[in-house]
Amino acid sequence: MTTFPWKTFAAPLAAMCSNLVAGAHVKCENGKQIINQNNGRKFRILVVGSGLTGCLTTLRIRQRLKCSHVINHHQKNQVDLHVVERASYPAGRFGAMAKCQSTIIADIGAQVLSTLNPNDCRARGGHGVSMEDIQLADEIVRDLESDGLLDAVASEQLLGETSERMVWEGLWRHYYAPMGMNSILRSLLDKSNVVPSYGVRVDEIGALGDSIQVYGKARRQSADRSSQTTFSEQYDCVVLCVPSHDALATYVSKFLSKEARHVLENVGYDQRTCEAHFFSAEFRPILAKVMDERYELTVDNDKIEYISWQDPKRGITDMVMSQPCSLVVHGQAGLLEPLAESLDSTLSKLTALSKEKIQSYRIHEKSIRWEVSQMITPMEAVVADPPTNWQCLRGGKNGEIIVAGDFMTQSSYLGCVATADAAARAVVEVIEQDLYRQSQNT
Ligand SMILES: Cc1cc2nc3c(=O)[nH]c(=O)nc-3n(C[C@H](O)[C@H](O)[C@H](O)COP(=O)(O)OP(=O)(O)OC[C@H]3O[C@@H](n4cnc5c(N)ncnc54)[C@H](O)[C@@H]3O)c2cc1C
Structure with a gap:
């Protein structure tokens, strides 16, 4: 990972992130735009999926951020970590319960x-x-x-x-x-200081200038649980922690290299x-x-x-x-x-x-x-001579769109730790490089 001299990052706080979010727009079904005010200085990260990989990824993002010597204390506080999960609790294949x-x-x-x-x-x-x-x-x-x-x-x-x-x-x-x-997943989320938004499904990942535009549907918190509201929000970094076919359904492929697409399309x-x-x-x-x-x-x-x-x-x-x-x-x-x-x-x-x-x-x-259980054809079975430590996929201009999951490694706790840690490493790298670019521009 590239590291830069500490002084390089003494950039003004306002210029911390190149992908400034002037306001996150949530589009309701009635077509009205709600502006979620923020101070425009946050670096917004979205983790999609709170299965084992998603929960471990949030934990490792927090731990790796804490250890970063190139991101200062104030800058760390400006990192906004969100998790969305389409189910009503953190579950996936590891934490599902009856x-x-x-x-x-x-x-x-x-x-x-x-x-x-x-x-x-x-x-x-x-x-x-x-x-x-x-x-x-x-x-x-x-x-x-x-x-x-x-x-x-x-x-x-x-x-x-x-x-x-x-x-x-x-x-x-x-x-x-x-x-x-399930208690393991809840504990990992607690340790990450993150409360996921449940009943939120990401349908599409798109690009808007330097930001990532995320579209989806959220279940309304009302008696009529079948009603949904659509949303569209901007992030600086998105980590998909979902099985390969769910990742493909978000049209993430358009941001990925041919080889990465091949992985998503062929793992089984x-x-x-x-x-x-x-x-x-x-x-x-x-x-x-x-x-x-x-x-x-x-x-x-x-x-x-x-x-x-x-x-x-x-x-x-x-x-x-x-x-x-x-x-x-x-x-x-x-x-x-x-x-x-x-x-x-x-x-x-x-x-x-x-x-x-x-x-x-x-x-x-x-x-x-x-219908998606354990890997029988993981990444290493569909790519000849994969690069060592290729444990997550990266796309977008600066590698800010990340796809992780057991398909990159193996269907086990160890496999999920490996891919989650690689995704967290990539997230911190994106933040550090963003700060570096800013410091070069000021
Ligand atoms: C029956 C069974 C038994 C197993 N036994 C073991 C075992 O004993 N030990 C072991 O280590 N492993 C076991 N495994 C494997 C292990 O459970 C998986 O490898 C691991 O849970 C994968 O985690 P994941 O987070 O990568 O994916 P998942 O668990 O599939 O999590 C993905 C999450 O993303 C959410 N999601 C998907 N798409 C979207 C979207 N568009 N928007 C929002 N949310 C979305 C899903 O709802 C889900 O919660 C077993 C698996 C199965 C199915």
Whole structure:
């Protein structure tokens, strides 16, 4: 990264950013323009998507900004970081959850957060993840663990043998989130001091002079949640943290090089169904016996890959034994089919109860068809000899349009840390170069 002598940046505050925003215009459905007043001196950054990559990107932008020696304290305060998310909570594939009786939760996307022990001599980077990323991922996890948001899985034997899970006793560290994977995303956002705008979908990225014009729709905060308002706002830097097809849908390609477009158009994900099944408390001892202290069970079934028992993740104690219990069923990769019938047959075999009896315990279920699940064709599979550390895409005049996501690395916590950190590095570079250009003009 280019660094410049400190004095170069002693430019007047008013000239801090070349992409001054005179006022952010929000266009309402009735066609009226609302002017959001700002002092015209902010450097506005938009992160699109509050999945794992988006939340880690905001954290790393804050941390990298703090460490920048070329951006002074006042200039750092002028950086305005926004996050928009089309869903109603920070979720994506990592933090999606199912709820029963409004308080009982089950993770219905990722089940386990896995890191490599950076001090193990067998630890190696690869598939878009460097040793520095592994070190960083470990630091973030330790922080979350000390906040009580992650619990280490005592032994890999407790986990199911899935095709994606990387197991190697002692080398990998696996964690569950007692308050749900979603609590990890919320904590990352809190640490970044950012409150996302939910129900906001970005539809198009365009250019307006030196600024980036972002168009989209926001759900109205009214009883009629179906009504939407359109908006159009200007930013100095935009980071898309969304799956490749969602990025393409924003017309971001026009800002990207041919090679970067090729990546977005050709990476591929598999699909699968996940279902959360909630049962009344009477079924708990029966399920506990079947699970036999394991957290996950790989089953011999055409449709189901494995069953994840949510009780041990939640640290269920005697106090809450009377509450419903839950299983999350992961379908075989590539299939988008309902799983309830297969689950009932499997449980019937395992418990020697009739399917009807099992159904009588069921009180709620939720199914998600993950049309975008885990990477099967990531960036490194579609580009011959990709540049080392190519972990995010950049476009626009000065690289101020950034696209990050697990497609650049791998579908895992480590992969998301790597791409998010690269995106944050790019954002800080854009700010520093902007300041440098300003200092040259004054
Ligand atoms: C079933 C399943 C199980 C998995 N299990 C594990 C596991 O055990 N361990 C593990 O490490 N990984 C696991 N993974 C992979 C991991 O969840 C993903 O790699 C990771 O969550 C990807 O995060 P992301 O932020 O890049 O993308 P996403 O999670 O897809 O997040 C993108 C976000 O952007 C939002 N968005 C998209 N377009 C727009 C738009 N135009 N405007 C506004 N918002 C938008 C979406 O709503 C979403 O919230 C699993 C994935 C699945 C599907």
